[in-house]
Each structure stands twice: as C-alpha cells, then as structure tokens.
Amino acid sequence: xxxxxxxxxxxxxxxxxxxxxxxxxxxxxxxxxxxxxxxxxxxxxxxxxxxxxxxxxxxxxxxxxxxxxxxxxxxxxxxxxxxxxxxxxxxxxxxxxxxxxxxxxxxxxxxxxxxxxxxxxxxxxxxxxxxxxxxxxxxxxxxxxxxxxxxxxxxxxxxxxxxxxxxxxxxxxxxxxxxxxxxxxxxxxxxxxxxxxxxxxxxxxxxxxxxxxxxxxxxxxxxxxxxxxxxxxxxxxxxxxxxxxxxxxxxxxxxxxxxxxxxxxxxxxxxxxxxxxxxxxxxxxxxxxxxxxxxxxxxxxxxxxxxxxxxxxxxxxxxxxxxxxxxxxxxxxxxxxxxxxxxxxxxxxxxxxxxxxxxxxxxxxxxxxxxxxxxxxxxxxxxxxxxxxxxxxxxxxxxxxxxxxxxxxxxxxxxxxxxxxxxxxxxxxxxxxxxxxxxxxxxxxxxxxxxxxxxxxxxxxxxxxxxxxxxxxxxxxxxxxxxxxxxxxxxxxxxxxxxxxxxxxxxxxxxxxxxxxxxxxxxxxxxxxxxxxxxxx
Numbered sequence: 009x010x011x012x013x014x015x016x017x018x019x020x021x022x023x024x025x026x027x028x029x030x031x032x033x034x035x036x037x038x039x040x041x042x043x044x045x046x047x048x049x050x051x052x053x054x055x056x057x058x059x060x061x062x063x064x065x066x067x068x069x070x071x072x073x074x075x076x077x078x079x080x081x082x083x084x085x086x087x088x089x090x091x092x093x094x095x096x097x098x099x100x101x102x103x104x105x106x107x108x109x110x111x112x113x114x115x116x117x118x119x120x121x122x123x124x125x126x127x128x129x130x131x132x133x134x135x136x137x138x139x140x141x142x143x144x145x146x147x148x149x150x151x152x153x154x155x156x157x158x159x160x161x162x163x164x165x166x167x168x169x170x171x172x173x174x175x176x177x178x179x180x181x182x183x184x185x186x187x188x189x190x191x192x193x194x195x196x197x198x199x200x201x202x203x204x205x206x207x208x209x210x211x212x213x214x215x216x217x218x219x220x221x222x223x224x225x226x227x228x229x230x231x232x233x234x235x236x237x238x239x240x241x242x243x244x245x246x247x248x249x250x251x252x253x254x255x256x257x258x259x260x261x262x263x264x265x266x267x268x269x270x271x272x273x274x275x276x277x278x279x280x281x282x283x284x285x286x287x288x289x290x291x292x293x294x295x296x297x298x299x300x301x302x303x304x305x306x307x308x309x310x311x312x313x314x315x316x317x318x319x320x321x322x323x324x325x326x327x328x329x330x331x332x333x334x335x336x337x338x339x340x341x342x343x344x345x346x347x348x349x350x351x352x353x354x355x356x357x358x359x360x361x362x363x364x365x366x367x368x369x370x371x372x373x374x375x376x377x378x379x380x381x382x383x384x385x386x387x388x389x390x391x392x393x394x395x396x397x398x399x400x401x402x403x404x405x406x407x408x409x410x411x412x413x414x415x416x417x418x419x420x421x422x423x424x425x426x427x428x429x430x431x432x433x434x435x436x437x438x439x440x441x442x443x444x445x446x447x448x449x450x451x452x453x454x455x456x457x458x459x460x461x462x463x464x465x466x467x468x469x470x471x472x473x474x475x476x477x478x479x480x481x482x483x484x485x486x487x488x489x490x491x492x493x494x495x496x497x498x499x500x501x502x503x504x505x506x507x508x509x510x511x512x513x514x515x516x517x518x519x520x521x522x523x524x525x526x527x528x529x530x531x532x533x534x535x536x537x538x539x540x541x542x543x544x545x
Contacts, residue, residue, distance in 0.1 A: 026224060030214040030231050034207070037235035041206060041244045044524075045198050068093055094138045094367070105142045106194040109474070109528035112247045114147035114161040116194070118168035118336075120186040123176045128165065128336035129158035137367035142190065146382035149343045149358035157353075159363060162343045165332040166290050166325075167249055171197065194247075202244045205255035210234055212258045213489050219265070226496035229509055230489055233423050237516035238485040239477045242527040250482050253291035257298065258486035260285040264302055264449065268309055269442050275317045281306060282318030286325035292483050293342070294460045298453035305449065349385050359383040390467070396545045397473060399466040406469045407462050414534040414543060415471040415478045423516040426509065427488040430495035437494070450487045457481065476523040476531050 071092050075085050107113040117130040125132065130148065133139050149162045161168065174197055179185060186193050213234040217227040235241075243251050263280035266272045281302060289299040303322070306314040330340040337343065348356035361384075365377045382393065390398055400406040412419045418428075433439075434447035461480050472479040499509040522532040530538075530545060537543035 022224075023218070026218070026227060027214070029228055030210075030217075033228075033231050033235045034210045034214075037210065037241065038203060038207065041241060042199065042203060044245045045202065046195060064093065104191075106191045107142070108246045108526045110145035110147050111163075111473075111528065113143060113145040114163050115168045115171075115247055116186065117143060117145060117148075118161045118163070118165070119172045119175050122169065122172040123179060124185065124187065128160055129153075130161060131159035131363065134159060135363060135365055137365060139187075140365065148381075149346070150353045150361035150363065150381070151337065151346070151358045152354065153338055160336060160343070162359070164249070164290065164293075164329070164342055165336045166329045167252065169328075169332045171201070171247075174201070198245070198247065201247075202251055205251050206240065206244055208255045209240065209258045209486050212262045213486060216262065216265070216490050217493060219269075220490070220493045222497045223500040225500035225506065226493060226498075229496040229499065229513065230492050233492065233513055233516065234485075234489050237423050237513050237520060238421060238489075239479070239482045239520055239527070240485050241520050242476050242523055243479070243482065245525075246527055248479075248527075249291040250479055253288050253295060253483035254485050256284040256288040256291065257295070257483055260288060260298075260302060261449070261487060261490065264306065265446065267306060268445060273310065273313060275313065278306065278310070278313045278317035279321045282314075282320070282322035283325060286322040288483070290325055290329040292457075292480075293344075294457040294480075295453070295483065297456040298449075298487075301449055301452055305445065357385065360385055385467075394474065397470050400469040400471075401466060403462075403469070406471075410458075410462060410471065410478055414537055414545075415475075415531060416533070417478055417481060419533060420477050420519040420531055421516040422512045423492070423509075424488055425512060426495040426499070427492040429498075430493060431491040433494040433498075434491065447491065450484075450491050454481075454484055454487070457484075474528055474530060476527045476529055477519070479527075 068089060072085070072089060075088060080088065107116060117133060118128060121127055121130050121133065133143050134145065134148070145161075147162045148159050150157060150159050175186065175193065178193065178196060184193050184196075210231070214227075214231050217230050221227040221230070240251055240254055260281050263277040263284070266274075266277045267281065285299040285302045289295045299322075303314070303318065306318055333342060334340050343358055346356060346358040351357040351360065353359070353361040359381055362378050362380045365379050367375055367377075380389065382389075382397075384390075400409070409415055411417055418424055431447045431451050434443045435451070437443070458481060461478075496509065499505040519532060523529045534543060534545055538545060
C-alpha cells in the first residue's frame with residue numbers, strides 16, 4: 009500500500025482527463041450545495057409560515073372591528089394594532105428563518121449587533137419579545153462590563169467580527185439589514201463564505217491527489233469523498249466555525265507540503281502556513297496542536313523564513329483573536345473559561361444567569377417574564393435540558409459511540425477507515441522521512457484533539473450536542489483525505505477492493521446526505537436506535 013512521493017504519470021492528456029473528472033465532481037457538489045443554501049430555512053416551514061400569517065391577519069381583522077366599534081381614534085387604533093400583532097405573533101410558532109440552531113444564531117447575533125448597534129452585547133435583541141421569535145439562542149453568557157450587565161454570544165469573537173465586516177459592506181452597498189431582510193442577507197453572506205471554503209478544500213484535495221496519487225481510481229475516489237462523502241458538505245448550509253477551520257487547515261497543509269516536500273523557499277508559502285495555521289486554531293481551539301506541530305516542523309526545516317514570514321502573520325491572527333475577545337469581554341480569555349461550578353455570573357460562571365423578557369399588552373400593561381440560562385449548573389436545570397446535553401455518564405460508552413456508535417467517526421463516515429490505513433502505510437511504508445513526517449502532522453493532532461474531547465467531564469460528553477456527527481472533528485477532513493491517498497491507490501488493484509471502497513464511500517455519502525435541511529439534527533444511526541427503542545437522546 010505504498011504511494012510514491014511524486015506521481016509517475018506524466019502523460020499530459022491523461023492528466024487533463026483527470027482534471028476534467030475532478031471538475032465535474034466539483035461542479036456537481038457546488039451546484040448541490042448552492043441550491044441547499046438558497047433553500048435553507050428552519051424546518052422547511054414555508055407552508056406553515058403562510059398559514060400563520062393568514063391566521064394573524066384574521067385575528068387582527070377581528071381585533072380592528074372590535075376596536076372600531078368601541079370608538080377608538082385612528083391614531084390610537086394603529087398603535088393598538090401594532091402592539092396586538094406583536095402579541096399574536098409572539099404566541100405563535102416561530103416564523104421561517106435562515107438560522108438552523110442556537111449555535112449559528114449566536115454568531116449572527118454578534119454580527120448584527122456590531123454593524124447595527126456598534127456593540128458586542130446582544131441583550132437588546134434577545135430580550136425583545138418580537139425579535140426573540142427569530143433571534144433566540146441558548147449559546148450566550150452574561151457578565152458585567154463597565155458597571156452594566158449585558159448578554160453576549162458565548163462563541164469566539166474573531167470569526168463574527170470578520171464577518172461583521174462583510175455584512176457592513178453589504179449593508180452600505182445595498183441598504184439590506186439582518187433585522188428586516190434576514191433571509192436575503194444570510195444567503196448573500198453564506199454563499200461566498202461557505203462555498204469559497206468548500207472550493208478551497210475541493211481544489212487543494214485534487215492537487216494533493218495529483219501530487220501523491222499513483223492511480224486514476226485512487227485519485228477519483230479521494231476527490232469523490234471530498235465532494236460528497238464528508239460531513240463538511242452537511243454543514244455547508246449554515247454559519248459555523250468547523251468549515252472555515254477545515255479550509256484554513258487545507259491551505260496550511262498544502263503550504264507545508266510545498267515547503268517540506270518540494271523544498272520551496274517562496275515567502276508566500278510561509279505566510280500562508282503561518283496565517284492559516286493560526287487561523288485554524290482561532291476557529292477550533294484544540295487545533296493548537298496542529299498549529300504548534302506545523303510551526304515546529306517549519307522551524308526545523310527553514311528557521312529563517314519561518315521567523316521572517318511565518319511567525320509575523322501568525323502573530324496577526326493571534327493578536328486579532330485576543331484583541332477582539334478583549335474588546336467584547338474585557339479579558340483575553342474566552343467565555344468557555346468562565347464556567348466555575350456552584351457560582352453565578354457575578355463571580356465566576358458566566359453561564360449561570362437569568363434575564364428578563366418584557367412586553368406590552370394592548371392595554372399598555374408591561375408583562376415581565378424571567379428566562380433562565382439553558383446552561384445553569386444546578387441539578388434541576390441539568391435535568392430539564394435535552395437528554396444529549398446532560399452528558400454521557402459512562403466514559404467507555406462515550407468513547408464507543410464517538411468512534412463506532414451513533415455519532416461514530418468510522419460508523420457514520422466509514423471512508424475514514426481508508427485514511428487510517430493510509431496514515432499507517434505512510435508511517436510504516438517505504439516512502440521515506442518526508443511521507444512519515446506528513447503522516448505525523450496528520451496523526452498526532454488527530455490523537456491529541458480526539459483525546460481532548462474523549463477525556464472531558466460528564467457535562468461536556470454530549471457528542472457536540474444535537475448534531476449530525478461528532479462535529480468537533482470534522483475540520484480534520486482535508487488532512488484525512490490526504491492520508492487516504494495511499495489506501496485509495498491500494499484499493500485500485502483488485503475488483504473486490506474497489507467494490508469495498510465504493511461501499512465505504514456510499515455509506516459515507518448517505519450519512520452526509522441524511523440531514524438534508526439541517527446539520528443540527530441527529531445522525532441516521534441515532535434515529536434508527538431511537539426508533540428501535542434502544543436509545544433515548
């Protein structure tokens with residue numbers, strides 16, 4: 009199962025044909041994902057929303073008739089109608105929205121607050137009864153800043169700050185706002201961001217297949233897996249950090265290969281490796297292991313260029329991540345750090361809080377409702393959470409399901425079995441020190457990050473919450489695709505191997521396709537176990 013460091017197939021026409029196949033696969037994937045982004049809405053409730061709007065209008069018509077009979081003036085009537093509509097809508101099901109979970113809404117809230125209000129605090133949105141129907145989230149924290157208590161997104165600040173710049177440009181150019189033109193703005197922002205990330209991953213994967221692959225079948229298999237067989241495609245319809253981290257890791261890996269394997273001394277590869285290696289870690293904190301190992305390898309290979317070009321660009325990302333966090337929270341430590349048990353938001357646990365939701369009734373009375381944080385640490389609050397968010401009690405059971413169970417890396421996307429075999433082949437085969445170093449760059453961070461998540465305490469053993477897979481690990485997809493190349497070439501040698509590889513790919517594509525509308529849903533294995541009565545989640 010050896011893959012040569014350099015492909016021996018130098019036939020230009022053969023190479024042109026392969027790129028034609030890569031292009032077709034990428035075109036199919038891009039068309040599929042673009043259509044899904046343009047159609048995305050929470051629970052696909054188009055018809056339901058229309059029925060709600062009709063019912064609201066019927067209720068308002070009855071209310072208007074009653075008010076007119078009572079002799080209300082036109083000015084008073086319009087004011088009462090406006091408040092009555094807000095009251096009616098707040099009591100009905102949430103309207104159609106392009107956000108698919110509290111996770112992505114949390115980031116969108118920061119983006120909106122920064123551009124429309126010039127602040128990181130989001131309480132002016134989430135405490136509004138009418139706004140909350142669309143903009144509610146459980147992923148927020150509360151703390152005191154400058155003597156005033158506010159609610160903030162619990163997500164790292166760098167990514168939403170950068171995307172706020174994109175929204176600012178869009179807002180100034182078109183006048184569209186997230187408040188009034190939610191669907192249009194979200195889709196106009198997601199298309200260049202998410203599709204740009206996917207195209208980067210597809211193209212660089214194809215280039216690595218050309219670089220390391222030895223057979224046409226093996227190359228096609230890896231590119232097909234990239235375009236259709238990973239959970240990255242599942243998350244392409246929603247704002248998330250995993251996809252952006254994966255694209256960053258893909259660029260950093262490619263730059264590292266050009267330096268380490270091809271002995272390139274171009275400053276741009278050191279710039280790319282430093283910047284995108286650090287940006288991967290800024291979006292996935294456990295990816296610090298990948299960034300640290302990549303940086304150490306570059307320092308050993310080319311210390312001068314690494315210090316002159318790689319380190320400064322990495323420092324820019326680090327400074328931006330810490331700086332935006334300080335701008336939001338007056339500390340460089342992320343909100344995840346402030347989760348001390350048996351304390352409240354005023355002295356160490358920003359997740360232990362309550363806030364007030366106020367609304368006016370039609371007669372002017374102010375009704376106050378107290379909303380507790382979803383993440384309160386007391387026993388009663390934990391018991392009221394979704395079953396999956398209460399955490400898996402047994403560590404052994406958790407490890408089993410993370411690897412080969414209902415959220416398993418190898419059970420949901422068994423194509424990664426080829427990556428496991430390919431990494432082993434690079435480590436133990438005859439490819440030389442450069443292939444072994446590549447395998448180490450992929451394998452060591454994989455073990456470190458997976459170990460980090462598997463060794464978490466009970467409350468954090470939640471499989472990433474309601475999600476279509478173990479989402480914390482999906483940013484590794486570009487690295488694992490690279491590791492797959494030797495095994496993909498091996499599978500080309502016999503019919504039964506090709507059939508086996510095709511079966512693994514088919515099962516992986518099925519898992520990636522199962523959550524058609526929303527990646528924030530349980531995997532098909534979980535659904536099956538729930539149906540059989542073997543799992544409560």
